[in-house]
Amino acid sequence: MSFFQPQATKAAQKQSAIDPQHQPWVEKYRPKTIDDVSAQEHTVAVLRKTLTSSNLPHMLFYGPPGTGKTSTILALARQLFGPDNFRSRVLELNASDERGISIVREKIKNFARQTPRAQAVASDGKTYPCPPYKIIILDEADSMTQDAQAALRRIMELYARITRFCLVCNYVTRIIEPLASRCSKFRFKPLDPSATSARLAQIAAAENVPLSPGTAAALVATSHGDLRRAITYLQSAARLATSVAPPAPITPRDVQEIAGVVPDDVVVGFAGALGIEPLGTGGGDGMDVDVDAGGKATGFDGVRKKAKAIIREGYSASQIIAQLHDYVVAHPTLTARQKARCAMVFAEADKALCDGADEELWILEVGLRAHKAIASDS
Structure with missing residues (x-):
C-alpha cells in the first residue's frame, strides 16, 4: 500500500478550500508558521534554528491541551517541505485512535522505511529547505499502549537517517523512558492571559466581532490557558450573538453560559x-x-x-x-x-x-x- 496519493490529496485540498468561512475558527486561524505560535518563545526560538540548519532531532512535545503542540510541529513541517511535498513527507497519526502495536508494525514502519522523493519545485514560487528526511507526527502519544511504544524504539533507531519522529502528548510520564530518552523534550506551558487576549483580539478583528475587555477577560478566565477552548467559546458566542436581529453584543454572561461555568x-x-x-x-x-x-x-x-x-x-x-x-x-x-x-x-x-x-x-x-x-x- 502506498502512502503517496497526490490525486486524492489535491481533491481534498480543493474541497477544503471551497468555503473557508465554514471552517471552525480553531482550524481557520491555526498558525501557518512557527512565528505565529503564541507564547512559546523558547520552543519557537529553538525550532527556528532548524529551518536554517535543516537538522532535526526526534522530538517530544508535552504540555496541557490547547497550548499549540500540534500546531507548532505542523507549521514547522510546512515551512520545511512546502505545500507540494508536505503530504508525501509528513505522516500524522492520532495515537488515541490508532495506538496498537499493529499500527506501529504496519503503517508507521512502512512509511518510515521509504526513501524520500527528490525535492520538487514549489508551486507557490518559494524556496523551502526540504531536508532529506520525513516526519512522523504521533499525536496523543501518551495513549499508545506499552507494547506499541516499545516497538517504536527500534523503528526510531533503524530509520533515523531518513525519518524523524515527533511525539505529542499531554502527560510526559506516560511515555516510557527508553522512548523519551531518544527525543529532545519541549515543554509547552499554559498561555498567559495577555497572549490569549491578544490572539482573541486578532481573531475577533478578522471576523468583525466586537470584543469588549470584559468579554475577553471572561474568555481568558473560563479557558484556563487553553487557547483552543477560548477560540471555540468565542466562535460559539459570536454565532449566538448574530442569531438575533439586530445582532446583540457578546457579554461575559454569554461566555460563562457557553463554557458551562456558574455566572x-x-x-x-x-x-x-x-x-x-x-x-x-x-x-x-x-x-x-x-x-x-x-x-x-x-x-x-x-x-x-x-x-x-x-x-x-x-x-x-x-x-x-x-x-x-x-x-x-x-x-x-x-x-x-x-x-x-x-x-x-x-x-x-x-x-x-x-x-x-x-x-x-x-x-x-x-x-x-x-x-x-x-x-x-x-
Missing part, C-alpha cells in the same frame, strides 16, 4: 449568604435572601434559600463548589484560618460528590459549615 453574580450571591462580603464584582442574581441589618444572611434559612435557588437553576454542584473555593481563597478580607476551614469543607464535599452524593444536600452542607467557619472567626 459570577451567582457565586457572589451564594458567598454573600455565607457571610462573605462581596467584592463589588457581581450584581444581583435575582435570588432573594433575607438579610439582617448588617447585610449578612440570617443563618440557616438564608443559606437554604440560596442552595435551593442554585439547584433549581440547574447549576452543577461540583462547579459551584470549585468556583466558590477560588472566590474564598482569593478574598482579601478573610483570614488564613477562615480560608483553611472553608477549604476543608470544599474538599469533603468534592469527595462526597465524586462518590455520588446528593448535590442539593451537599451545597447546603457546604453553605452551613462555611458560614459557621466564617462566623466563628469573625
